[in-house]
Amino acid sequence: MNSPTALDSAPARRPHPGYASGARVWLFRHGEVREDFQGLAYGGMDVPLSEQGTRDSQALAERFRGARFSAVLSSNLQRARQLGALLASATHAPLESFAALAEIHRGTWQGLPTAQLLAEREREVASFYADPWNWREHGGETDSDVVARAWPVLESGLKRHGGPLAIACHYNVVRNLIAHAIGIEATAAFRVRIDLTAFAVLHDGPRGWVLERCNVRSPRGALG
Numbered sequence: 001m002n003s004p005t006a007l008d009s010a011p012a013r014r015p016h017p018g019y020a021s022g023a024r025v026w027l028f029r030h031g032e033v034r035e036d037f038q039g040l041a042y043g044g045m046d047v048p049l050s051e052q053g054t055r056d057s058q059a060l061a062e063r064f065r066g067a068r069f070s071a072v073l074s075s076n077l078q079r080a081r082q083l084g085a086l087l088a089s090a091t092h093a094p095l096e097s098f099a100a101l102a103e104i105h106r107g108t109w110q111g112l113p114t115a116q117l118l119a120e121r122e123r124e125v126a127s128f129y130a131d132p133w134n135w136r137e138h139g140g141e142t143d144s145d146v147v148a149r150a151w152p153v154l155e156s157g158l159k160r161h162g163g164p165l166a167i168a169c170h171y172n173v174v175r176n177l178i179a180h181a182i183g184i185e186a187t188a189a190f191r192v193r194i195d196l197t198a199f200a201v202l203h204d205g206p207r208g209w210v211l212e213r214c215n216v217r218s219p220r221g222a223l224g
Contacts, residue, residue: 015183018208023163030079031057043106056197061086069093070161074168075101084168100149103170107140133186181209
Protein backbone atom coordinates (compact mmCIF):
# COMPACT_ATOMS: atom_id res chain seq x y z
CA MET A 1 0.00 0.00 0.00
CA ASN A 2 1.48 3.31 -1.10
CA SER A 3 0.70 6.78 0.23
CA PRO A 4 -2.80 7.91 -0.76
CA THR A 5 -1.75 11.53 -1.28
CA ALA A 6 1.23 13.53 -2.46
CA LEU A 7 3.43 14.69 0.38
CA ASP A 8 4.72 18.17 1.06
CA SER A 9 8.45 18.75 0.83
CA ALA A 10 10.48 17.86 3.90
CA PRO A 11 14.11 18.45 4.87
CA ALA A 12 16.55 15.66 4.11
CA ARG A 13 18.08 13.66 6.94
CA ARG A 14 21.77 12.93 7.06
CA PRO A 15 22.80 10.31 4.48
CA HIS A 16 24.64 7.14 5.43
CA PRO A 17 28.40 7.73 5.03
CA GLY A 18 28.89 4.57 3.00
CA TYR A 19 31.82 2.17 3.04
CA ALA A 20 33.83 3.52 0.07
CA SER A 21 33.75 0.04 -1.44
CA GLY A 22 32.97 1.17 -4.98
CA ALA A 23 30.28 -1.52 -5.11
CA ARG A 24 26.85 -1.23 -6.63
CA VAL A 25 23.75 -2.59 -4.97
CA TRP A 26 20.80 -3.50 -7.21
CA LEU A 27 17.45 -3.32 -5.43
CA PHE A 28 14.67 -5.29 -7.16
CA ARG A 29 10.93 -5.30 -6.45
CA HIS A 30 8.93 -8.49 -6.97
CA GLY A 31 6.23 -8.99 -9.61
CA GLU A 32 2.45 -8.77 -9.57
CA VAL A 33 0.69 -10.87 -6.93
CA ARG A 34 -2.21 -13.22 -7.50
CA GLU A 35 -5.49 -11.50 -8.32
CA ASP A 36 -7.31 -12.52 -5.13
CA PHE A 37 -4.70 -10.62 -3.08
CA GLN A 38 -4.65 -7.50 -5.23
CA GLY A 39 -6.33 -4.57 -3.50
CA LEU A 40 -5.41 -5.86 -0.06
CA ALA A 41 -2.93 -4.36 2.39
CA TYR A 42 -1.10 -7.68 2.40
CA GLY A 43 2.19 -6.33 3.76
CA GLY A 44 4.17 -9.15 5.34
CA MET A 45 1.79 -11.91 4.23
CA ASP A 46 3.39 -14.63 2.09
CA VAL A 47 1.44 -13.83 -1.06
CA PRO A 48 2.07 -15.79 -4.29
CA LEU A 49 2.77 -14.27 -7.68
CA SER A 50 0.12 -14.18 -10.37
CA GLU A 51 0.80 -15.87 -13.69
CA GLN A 52 1.64 -12.43 -15.10
CA GLY A 53 3.92 -11.74 -12.13
CA THR A 54 5.76 -14.99 -12.79
CA ARG A 55 6.18 -14.16 -16.49
CA ASP A 56 7.39 -10.64 -15.69
CA SER A 57 9.88 -11.99 -13.14
CA GLN A 58 11.22 -14.46 -15.69
CA ALA A 59 11.53 -11.74 -18.31
CA LEU A 60 13.35 -9.43 -15.92
CA ALA A 61 15.82 -12.14 -14.92
CA GLU A 62 16.39 -13.05 -18.57
CA ARG A 63 17.53 -9.48 -19.26
CA PHE A 64 20.35 -10.09 -16.77
CA ARG A 65 21.48 -13.41 -18.27
CA GLY A 66 25.26 -13.42 -18.49
CA ALA A 67 25.63 -10.43 -16.15
CA ARG A 68 27.63 -10.79 -12.93
CA PHE A 69 26.37 -10.44 -9.39
CA SER A 70 28.56 -11.33 -6.43
CA ALA A 71 25.43 -12.72 -4.73
CA VAL A 72 21.66 -12.44 -4.80
CA LEU A 73 20.02 -11.77 -1.43
CA SER A 74 16.26 -12.22 -1.30
CA SER A 75 13.35 -11.83 1.04
CA ASN A 76 12.05 -15.13 2.37
CA LEU A 77 8.55 -14.32 1.06
CA GLN A 78 7.81 -16.35 -2.06
CA ARG A 79 6.94 -13.44 -4.36
CA ALA A 80 10.44 -11.98 -3.92
CA ARG A 81 12.25 -15.27 -3.35
CA GLN A 82 11.08 -16.48 -6.76
CA LEU A 83 12.59 -13.42 -8.44
CA GLY A 84 15.78 -13.90 -6.44
CA ALA A 85 16.08 -17.50 -7.58
CA LEU A 86 15.56 -16.50 -11.22
CA LEU A 87 18.21 -13.76 -10.99
CA ALA A 88 20.65 -16.15 -9.30
CA SER A 89 20.11 -18.75 -12.00
CA ALA A 90 20.55 -16.24 -14.84
CA THR A 91 23.77 -14.80 -13.38
CA HIS A 92 25.20 -17.96 -11.74
CA ALA A 93 25.35 -16.09 -8.42
CA PRO A 94 24.83 -17.66 -4.99
CA LEU A 95 21.37 -17.10 -3.53
CA GLU A 96 20.68 -16.30 0.13
CA SER A 97 17.25 -15.77 1.71
CA PHE A 98 16.53 -13.50 4.70
CA ALA A 99 13.41 -12.91 6.77
CA ALA A 100 14.91 -9.48 7.51
CA LEU A 101 14.22 -8.48 3.89
CA ALA A 102 10.47 -9.25 4.13
CA GLU A 103 7.88 -6.58 3.42
CA ILE A 104 6.75 -4.28 6.24
CA HIS A 105 4.29 -5.94 8.62
CA ARG A 106 0.99 -4.08 8.68
CA GLY A 107 -0.27 -5.23 12.10
CA THR A 108 -4.07 -5.01 12.39
CA TRP A 109 -4.24 -3.53 8.87
CA GLN A 110 -2.73 -6.61 7.30
CA GLY A 111 -5.07 -8.43 4.93
CA LEU A 112 -7.73 -5.69 4.91
CA PRO A 113 -8.98 -4.33 1.57
CA THR A 114 -7.17 -1.07 0.94
CA ALA A 115 -10.45 0.72 0.17
CA GLN A 116 -11.89 -0.40 3.51
CA LEU A 117 -8.75 0.63 5.35
CA LEU A 118 -8.79 4.12 3.85
CA ALA A 119 -12.52 4.52 4.53
CA GLU A 120 -12.72 3.13 8.07
CA ARG A 121 -9.28 3.94 9.49
CA GLU A 122 -8.56 7.26 7.85
CA ARG A 123 -7.10 8.77 11.03
CA GLU A 124 -4.73 5.84 11.54
CA VAL A 125 -3.56 5.90 7.94
CA ALA A 126 -2.97 9.66 8.07
CA SER A 127 -1.02 9.25 11.33
CA PHE A 128 1.22 6.62 9.80
CA TYR A 129 2.05 8.70 6.73
CA ALA A 130 2.65 11.75 8.94
CA ASP A 131 5.26 9.88 11.01
CA PRO A 132 6.17 6.55 9.38
CA TRP A 133 9.45 6.41 11.28
CA ASN A 134 7.73 6.08 14.67
CA TRP A 135 3.97 5.44 14.43
CA ARG A 136 2.94 1.89 15.39
CA GLU A 137 -0.55 2.11 16.89
CA HIS A 138 -1.74 -0.53 14.41
CA GLY A 139 0.58 -3.06 16.05
CA GLY A 140 2.72 -3.33 12.94
CA GLU A 141 6.17 -2.16 11.93
CA THR A 142 7.49 1.34 11.40
CA ASP A 143 9.93 2.44 8.72
CA SER A 144 12.61 2.54 11.41
CA ASP A 145 11.94 -1.15 12.11
CA VAL A 146 12.39 -1.96 8.43
CA VAL A 147 15.71 -0.11 8.24
CA ALA A 148 16.91 -1.69 11.49
CA ARG A 149 16.46 -5.21 10.14
CA ALA A 150 17.11 -4.75 6.40
CA TRP A 151 20.16 -2.46 6.34
CA PRO A 152 22.40 -4.95 8.25
CA VAL A 153 21.61 -7.53 5.54
CA LEU A 154 22.83 -5.13 2.85
CA GLU A 155 25.91 -4.22 4.91
CA SER A 156 26.78 -7.84 5.66
CA GLY A 157 26.24 -8.80 2.02
CA LEU A 158 28.72 -6.18 0.86
CA LYS A 159 31.29 -7.22 3.44
CA ARG A 160 30.98 -10.92 2.60
CA HIS A 161 30.52 -10.76 -1.16
CA GLY A 162 31.51 -7.31 -2.40
CA GLY A 163 29.68 -6.02 -5.42
CA PRO A 164 27.74 -5.90 -7.59
CA LEU A 165 25.15 -7.17 -5.12
CA ALA A 166 21.50 -7.90 -5.97
CA ILE A 167 18.67 -7.71 -3.44
CA ALA A 168 15.21 -9.03 -4.39
CA CYS A 169 12.59 -7.70 -2.01
CA HIS A 170 9.61 -5.34 -1.68
CA TYR A 171 8.52 -1.75 -2.21
CA ASN A 172 8.77 -0.59 1.40
CA VAL A 173 12.13 -2.29 1.84
CA VAL A 174 13.57 -0.75 -1.32
CA ARG A 175 12.34 2.77 -0.54
CA ASN A 176 13.64 2.60 3.03
CA LEU A 177 17.07 1.31 1.99
CA ILE A 178 17.35 4.11 -0.57
CA ALA A 179 16.12 6.76 1.88
CA HIS A 180 18.59 5.59 4.53
CA ALA A 181 21.48 5.50 2.08
CA ILE A 182 21.09 8.92 0.48
CA GLY A 183 19.39 10.81 3.31
CA ILE A 184 15.73 11.27 2.42
CA GLU A 185 13.50 12.38 5.29
CA ALA A 186 11.04 9.70 6.39
CA THR A 187 7.81 11.17 4.99
CA ALA A 188 9.45 12.22 1.71
CA ALA A 189 10.67 8.64 1.20
CA PHE A 190 7.23 7.76 -0.20
CA ARG A 191 8.23 9.69 -3.31
CA VAL A 192 10.73 6.94 -4.13
CA ARG A 193 8.92 5.00 -6.85
CA ILE A 194 9.69 1.37 -7.62
CA ASP A 195 7.11 -0.35 -9.79
CA LEU A 196 6.58 -4.09 -9.90
CA THR A 197 9.58 -5.92 -11.44
CA ALA A 198 11.55 -2.68 -11.55
CA PHE A 199 14.83 -1.90 -9.79
CA ALA A 200 17.10 0.82 -8.47
CA VAL A 201 20.91 0.98 -8.34
CA LEU A 202 22.85 2.42 -5.40
CA HIS A 203 26.59 3.11 -5.78
CA ASP A 204 28.80 3.04 -2.67
CA GLY A 205 31.19 5.71 -3.90
CA PRO A 206 34.15 7.52 -2.32
CA ARG A 207 31.90 10.31 -1.01
CA GLY A 208 29.03 8.12 0.11
CA TRP A 209 25.98 6.58 -1.50
CA VAL A 210 24.65 7.75 -4.86
CA LEU A 211 21.32 6.69 -6.37
CA GLU A 212 22.34 6.06 -9.97
CA ARG A 213 19.11 4.62 -11.37
CA CYS A 214 15.59 4.28 -10.03
CA ASN A 215 12.42 2.58 -11.24
CA VAL A 216 13.88 1.06 -14.39
CA ARG A 217 13.62 -2.42 -15.89
CA SER A 218 16.54 -2.57 -18.32
CA PRO A 219 20.12 -3.15 -17.17
CA ARG A 220 21.45 -1.56 -20.37
CA GLY A 221 24.13 0.98 -19.61
CA ALA A 222 24.29 0.14 -15.90
CA LEU A 223 26.30 -3.08 -15.86
CA GLY A 224 30.01 -3.04 -15.43
